[in-house]
Amino acid sequence: MIHRPRHRHSIHCILPPYLARSIAQNGSDAQREKALRTLATDGTFRALRLAGSRTPPSSAVTRPRAMMVESARQRIIYDMGNSEAFPGTPVRFEGQPATDDIAATEAYDGLGATYDFFWEVFGRNSIDGDGMPLMAFVHYGKGYDNAFWDGKRMVFGDGDDDLFNRFTICMDVIGHELSHGVTEDEGPLWYFRQAGALNESLSDVFGSLVRQKVLGQTADKADWLIGKGLFTGNVEGEALRSMKSPGTAFDDDVLGKDPQPGHMRDYVRTWEDNGGVHINSGIPNRAFYLVASRLGGHAWERAGRIWYEALRDPRIKPDTNFLEFARITVMSATRLYGAGEEEDAVREGWEQVGIRVSRTGIRVPGLVGTVTQPSAEIGRAPSA
Amino acid sequence: MRIELKREGGPAYFPGLARPRSVDLERLPAEQAEALREGVRAARFFEQPPVVGATPRGAADTRRFTLTVEEEGRRHSVQLVEPVEEPRLHALLELVKQAAKALYRAHGGPGGSRGG
Numbered sequence: 001m002i003h004r005p006r007h008r009h010s011i012h013c014i015l016p017p018y019l020a021r022s023i024a025q026n027g028s029d030a031q032r033e034k035a036l037r038t039l040a041t042d043g044t045f046r047a048l049r050l051a052g053s054r055t056p057p058s059s060a061v062t063r064p065r066a067m068m069v070e071s072a073r074q075r076i077i078y079d080m081g082n083s084e085a086f087p088g089t090p091v092r093f094e095g096q097p098a099t100d101d102i103a104a105t106e107a108y109d110g111l112g113a114t115y116d117f118f119w120e121v122f123g124r125n126s127i128d129g130d131g132m133p134l135m136a137f138v139h140y141g142k143g144y145d146n147a148f149w150d151g152k153r154m155v156f157g158d159g160d161d162d163l164f165n166r167f168t169i170c171m172d173v174i175g176h177e178l179s180h181g182v183t184e185d186e187g188p189l190w191y192f193r194q195a196g197a198l199n200e201s202l203s204d205v206f207g208s209l210v211r212q213k214v215l216g217q218t219a220d221k222a223d224w225l226i227g228k229g230l231f232t233g234n235v236e237g238e239a240l241r242s243m244k245s246p247g248t249a250f251d252d253d254v255l256g257k258d259p260q261p262g263h264m265r266d267y268v269r270t271w272e273d274n275g276g277v278h279i280n281s282g283i284p285n286r287a288f289y290l291v292a293s294r295l296g297g298h299a300w301e302r303a304g305r306i307w308y309e310a311l312r313d314p315r316i317k318p319d320t321n322f323l324e325f326a327r328i329t330v331m332s333a334t335r336l337y338g339a340g341e342e343e344d345a346v347r348e349g350w351e352q353v354g355i356r357v358s359r360t361g362i363r364v365p366g367l368v369g370t371v372t373q374p375s376a377e378i379g380r381a382p383s384a
Numbered sequence: 385m386r387i388e389l390k391r392e393g394g395p396a397y398f399p400g401l402a403r404p405r406s407v408d409l410e411r412l413p414a415e416q417a418e419a420l421r422e423g424v425r426a427a428r429f430f431e432q433p434p435v436v437g438a439t440p441r442g443a444a445d446t447r448r449f450t451l452t453v454e455e456e457g458r459r460h461s462v463q464l465v466e467p468v469e470e471p472r473l474h475a476l477l478e479l480v481k482q483a484a485k486a487l488y489r490a491h492g493g494p495g496g497s498r499g500g
Contacts, residue, residue, distance in 0.1 A: 084467050084474070142478075146394050148466075151442035173395065177445065184442035191444055199444065227395065240396040256399030278397040 072125060073115045074133035077104045080140045082158070088137055103168045107136040107156060110174030117175070117210045118182065121300050122308050127181035134178065138168060147173055149180040163235055163254065170227050171214060173240075176207030186311050187318065194321040196277035201284040204243060205307055209300040219292040219299040225249065243289045246282025262286040264322070264354030283353050284322060291349035295342065302342055306333045326350040330357045385409045385421060385455045389484050393447035393466075405484035412483060420483060423476040429453055430460045436473060437465035449477055 073094055079101065080088040091104050098105045111134045118124040126132040135153040144157025147167035154177045156167040167173055180203050183189055189199040204226050212222045226249075227240030237250025237258070246260035260282030261267055267283065270276045288307060292299035309332040310316070310325065317324075329350070333342040347357050390404040409417040424430075430453070439446055449468075452461040468474040 084469075086467075146445065146447055148395075148445040148447070149443060150446065151440040167395070180442070180444040184444075188442060203444070230395075250398075252400065254400050256401070259397055259399055272402060273392065273397040276397070278395075 072131045073112055074126075074131065075108055075111045075115075076133060076135050077107050077111075078135065078137045079104060080137050080155075082139055082142045084141045084144075086137070088139075101138070103138040103156065103158065103166050106166075106168035106171075107138050107154075107174065110168065110171045111136055111154075111178065113171055113214050114175045114178045114206075114210050117206070117213055117300070121209075121213070121304065124182070127178065128185050132181075136168075136174075138166075147177055149177045151184065152181075154178060159230075159232075161232065163232060165230055165232055167230065169229050170211075172204075172207035172211040172225075173227050173230065174207075175210030176203040176226065179203040179206040182206070183311060187316055187320075189316070189320060190318045191274055191277060193275035193277070194280065195319050196274050197280040198284055198320060198322065198325050200277045200281035201288070202307065202311055204241060204281060204285050205288050205304070208243060209304050212298070213300055218297055219289075219303075220296065222299065224289050241278075241282065241285065243282075243285040246286055260285075262353065283355075284325065287326070287349045287353045287355070289349075290352050291345050294345040294348065302337070303345075306336060306342065306346060309336060322355055326355045326357050385417075385424070385453065387420065387424075387454075387480055387483075388450075388452040389480050390450040390452075391447065392450070393445065395445050405487070407480060407483045407487055411487065416483060416486075420476075420479050423472070423479045424453055424455075427470075427472040427476045429462065429473075429476065430458065432460075432462045432473070434461065435463045435465065436470065437468060439465055449481075451477065451480060 075092075075094050076090055077092040078088040079091045080086075091099060091101065092108055098108070115126060115134060118126070126134065137153060137155045138158075140155045140157050143160040145160045145164040145167075147154070147156045149155075154174070156174075157164075159165045159167060180199070183199050183202050187199070189195040189202075191199055208222070208224060208226060212219075215222075224244035225239035225242055228238060230240060231237050231250070235250065235255060236252040237255065239249045241258070241260060242249045246262035247258050249258040249260070251257045259268065259279050261280060262282050263286075264283060268276050268279045270279065273279055288303060291306070292303035295302050306329055310329040313328045313332065315324070315328055320328075330343060330346050333346040336342065350357055386409065387407045388404050389407065391401055394401075407420070409420055412420070429451070437448075439448070446466050448463055448465045450461055450463045452459065462473075464473060464477055468477055
């Protein structure tokens with residue numbers, strides 16, 4: 001069993017109740033509506049986080065959270081000048097006009113879109129929930145064909161022009177990398193096997209939602225591709241991954257064929273790729289797509305909210321597997337929206353990828369007695 | 385001398401790029417082969433530990449490359465975790481990547497015209 005030393009975000013990553021109450025009493029109509037909705041939904045989550053915390057709540061409150069400040073984007077773009085020696089040269093700070101460097105502009109805009117997404121949809125102030133400045137490093141290395149999150153900053157190569165274009169070209173890839181920071185802050189989820197595949201999938205989910213929100217797309221209009229436009233014309237493929245149809249994103253004589261499964265019966269057991277983190281992420285990716293599609297409308301409004309609250313659930317452990325995560329998403333849906341359409345959609349989405357969440361009694365950490373909550377098991381449901 | 389390059393990590397799993405690439409120096413132009421031999425010597429490759437560098441905590445999508453060098457009956461593997469900060473190891477890795485790509489284009493790659 002994994003014991004976490006403490007949960008850093010037990011009670012203060014969301015709007016503090018006293019502020020919400022103040023807004024509900026004194027704010028404009030729109031502010032009041034949002035605050036009341038926040039108060040209504042946050043109480044349960046707050047209680048659960050307190051129940052799941054390993055430390056007394058009083059010790060967790062070490063600093064005030066700046067949740068009710070105006071949107072506080074703090075972006076810094078560095079030009080690595082095709083070197084790999086950090087820190088490079090800062091070329092654009094928050095509020096400064098664009099330069100003629102397209103990679104720097106795309107990185108700046110992508111960070112902004114991702115910040116705005118987490119702020120406007122989830123009320124999250126940056127990666128750490130506390131206004132952490134967002135740093136992107138462009139033109140990393142020579143012909144460098146990768147983008148990565150190194151634990152504190154986003155790094156983008158220019159691509160090799162043979163297989164890959166510059167990695168800032170896709171807003172969902174920028175959102176993907178930044179979301180790794182959110183997962184690390186909230187989880188973390190180990191970057192290995194199923195927990196790592198969940199880590200990857202969460203980055204794909206939020207990365208895709210960032211792009212869908214910028215484009216104003218509903219679930220049925222979105223392409224659900226990750227990294228569309230990243231390949232050069234030399235590659236037989238349209239993207240890095242397809243959340244809608246895992247395994248169909250590319251089939252190229254150099255890159256090979258997209259290896260992602262979309263159902264547990266095709267789960268890939270491997271030591272490659274950190275135990276298949278970019279491979280088996282196709283399964284939870286498709287589950288999210290199915291949930292969002294069944295619910296319809298903007299995917300970030302309900303499906304995205306359910307996934308985000310699941311990520312923040314104190315029962316997420318570093319080695320959380322697909323089944324445990326599925327169960328937590330069902331519980332999140334129930335807590336957010338009650339028993340109904342949303343819970344059914346989440347349960348069915350997982351079932352269609354071979355993970356069955358059924359209702360049995362389990363214990364909730366820190367609570368006395370046994371409550372009825374969904375549990376998860378491998379199912380053999382037919383693929384959709 | 386024979387050098388094998390294996391690539392792991394990155395933004396997605398590409399089966400074609402994950403396959404180890406082998407560089408036989410006998411098949412390279414003399415100048416390039418000598419540059420690689422000198423690169424191995426300069427990097428003191430056979431004295432390097434099995435793993436150089438470490439993935440930072442919380443990092444994702446980073447890459448690592450495993451170089452295996454066989455020469456005169458001895459064999460040694462070193463996993464290089466990006467970013468490779470030691471300049472001579474970095475230079476050797478770049479040389480091997482270029483050679484593997486060129487060989488793949490000329491001989492091994494399907495279609496013979498492209499290579500990662």
